[in-house]
Amino acid sequence: MDVASRMGRLRARLAEAGCDALLVTKLVNVRYLTGFTGSAGMLLVRAGDAVLLTDGRYAEQSSAQLRAAGVECSLEIGRPAHQLEVLDTTLKGVARLGLEAEHIAWAEKRRLAGALGGAAGASTSLIATRDVVEALRVVKDAGELARIELAAQIADVALAQVKERLREAVTEQEFALELDYEMRLRGADDVSFETIVASGPNAALPHARPSERRIEEGELVVVDFGAEIDGYRSDMTRTLCVGSPASSQMSDLVDAVLIAERAGVRALRPGVSGDEVDRACREALSRAGCEELFVHGTGHGVGLEIHESPALSRGSADILDEGAVVTVEPGVYVPGTGGVRIEDTLVVTANGARTLTKSTKDTIL
Numbered sequence: 001m002d003v004a005s006r007m008g009r010l011r012a013r014l015a016e017a018g019c020d021a022l023l024v025t026k027l028v029n030v031r032y033l034t035g036f037t038g039s040a041g042m043l044l045v046r047a048g049d050a051v052l053l054t055d056g057r058y059a060e061q062s063s064a065q066l067r068a069a070g071v072e073c074s075l076e077i078g079r080p081a082h083q084l085e086v087l088d089t090t091l092k093g094v095a096r097l098g099l100e101a102e103h104i105a106w107a108e109k110r111r112l113a114g115a116l117g118g119a120a121g122a123s124t125s126l127i128a129t130r131d132v133v134e135a136l137r138v139v140k141d142a143g144e145l146a147r148i149e150l151a152a153q154i155a156d157v158a159l160a161q162v163k164e165r166l167r168e169a170v171t172e173q174e175f176a177l178e179l180d181y182e183m184r185l186r187g188a189d190d191v192s193f194e195t196i197v198a199s200g201p202n203a204a205l206p207h208a209r210p211s212e213r214r215i216e217e218g219e220l221v222v223v224d225f226g227a228e229i230d231g232y233r234s235d236m237t238r239t240l241c242v243g244s245p246a247s248s249q250m251s252d253l254v255d256a257v258l259i260a261e262r263a264g265v266r267a268l269r270p271g272v273s274g275d276e277v278d279r280a281c282r283e284a285l286s287r288a289g290c291e292e293l294f295v296h297g298t299g300h301g302v303g304l305e306i307h308e309s310p311a312l313s314r315g316s317a318d319i320l321d322e323g324a325v326v327t328v329e330p331g332v333y334v335p336g337t338g339g340v341r342i343e344d345t346l347v348v349t350a351n352g353a354r355t356l357t358k359s360t361k362d363t364i365l
């Protein structure tokens with residue numbers, strides 16, 4: 001992973017973002033730019049230098065991680081009050097300080113504004129910025145891709161390993177736990193997000209939490225999960241059934257969603273908008289007469305966060321770039337009855353996309 005070059009790419013964007021320096025307070029962005037994985041800290045990036053501010057718990061870890069990533073950045077360790085004093089001094093002469101407006105608490109912004117009254121004085125104005133670091137994170141480098149790919153492989157193997165347990169009338173919670181355990185056992189640092197196992201009528205809830213409900217033969221179960229490697233995540237959904245689906249409506253919906261997912265995947269290539277990919281899925285479901293049951297967007301970027309840019313949803317003007325990692329995940333939901341969702345994680349290539357999540361899409365066990 002080439003962490004060291006990222007700060008340079010960020011500096012090239014500061015002017016466009018309307019600021020002379022950026023205070024990065026969103027931790028996942030701090031991690032992206034420096035390799036630092038602590039639970040508290042902020043990073044000030046100026047045109048000519050950068051400083052990572054964190055507290056005593058992370059003195060050793062932060063310096064080791066900066067060194068390992070080869071990042072040029074000075075380090076300030078101290079309590080929050082000390083960090084604010086350092087910022088005030090460092091920002092002397094900086095006219096416009098960008099803040100990550102969508103990720104800074106009101107109280108934090110007030111504290112900052114109050115602290116910049118000393119050396120920096122009233123000459124530093126605070127600028128609201130949006131998605132400055134997030135835009136850099138969209139296209140993945142080879143190292144990032146390798147991590148996401150490994151996460152996807154681990155999830156594939158884990159599902160193949162535990163799938164047969166569905167025949168034993170396990171509960172949703174038991175099945176989720178076995179899947180999580182298997183992923184951890186096979187090298188995942190963590191799960192990508194709380195695993196979703198939703199059976200029968202529960203599958204009508206796109207973000208159901210696993211319950212104590214036993215999974216019965218003939219009913220659909222939506223399993224949405226992923227593994228995390230070194231901060232990078234995979235995301236996959238399969239809809240499974242022990243035996244044939246008891247309901248012919250559900251069986252038809254499985255076919256419709258499979259076709260819609262293929263249509264969405266085929267629409268992926270550099271230069272298309274998130275809206276166009278979404279439309280490809282939506283039109284396929286519309287031809288099957290069930291578009292109104294598709295109640296969410298088609299997909300999202302995946303990386304250090306499970307949901308990141310670009311958005312593949314209705315009206316999204318985000319343009320896909322080669323090297324972006326995204327999901328395609330159409331789903332249909334019939335309240336009180338059940339639901340179907342199929343999702344893959346893919347990387348956009350020069351003339352299409354390559355699927356990273358490779359588990360079979362056969363519904364019937």
Ligand code: ZN
Nearest residue numbers: 224225235236
């Ligand atoms: Zn998912």
Ligand code: ZN
Nearest residue numbers: 235327329343
């Ligand atoms: Zn997803």
